[in-house]
């Protein structure tokens with residue numbers, strides 16, 4: 395079947411209204427699915443070091459970062475996002491929950507030139523890949539941040555084969571949501587990657603231990619060891 399062309403979205407989410415709407419939305423079931431996928435990855439790989447460095451890329455308001463702090467209380471956790479207004483929400487939430495998390499305002503492009511290279515034991519992202527205009531940047535950052543033994547999990551939407559399929563997913567999952575949310579969901583699906591596109595990039599970058607799998611009717615998950 396012919397693939398539908400990707401339609402890009404803006405990368406950073408830094409408009410005040412957009413940040414408020416995102417922070418107020420309930421993504422708890424998707425967030426929980428990502429945390430459970432991380433737990434499964436951790437249970438099938440060797441134990442993490444006693445004080446692992448964990449990096450959440452494109453952390454937004456900290457949905458996953460805060461949960462990671464609960465899951466791995468001994469870890470040093472860093473959330474990174476290019477949008478300062480998202481990080482302001484994340485910092486406030488961490489403070490309210492008395493969690494020690496560092497939040498860095500950096501784009502993925504900047505992370506590639508920063509001080510964390512070769513340091514991370516676990517690298518995750520949730521709902522980031524579909525924003526990236528140059529998606530292989532996520533795999534380059536993952537590769538370059540990884541310490542030996544590092545593992546990684548990235549979960550996001552995957553692109554349907556057609557606009558008709560996007561409409562079917564909308565009807566199935568958001569039949570009575572406000573129009574703005576339906577519009578955002580459709581735009582994100584159209585901006586997402588297909589598993590075979592991700593697979594080709596991982597292969598090109600020699601990240602052969604990361605696997606790509608399709609999850610239910612709209613997600614893809616990339617997970618595994620980054621570096622032995």
Ligand SMILES: C[S@@+](CC[C@H](N)C(=O)[O-])C[C@H]1O[C@@H](n2cnc3c(N)ncnc32)[C@H](O)[C@@H]1O
Pocket residue numbers: 405406407408421451452453454455456457458474475476477480500501502503519520521522525526
């Ligand atoms: C849909 S939100 C996901 C937020 C969070 N990970 C979650 O699960 O709720 C995507 C986030 O990625 C950030 N982002 C997009 N492109 C980026 C880039 N090139 N560098 C850093 N952050 C980026 C956006 O600013 C936004 O906060």
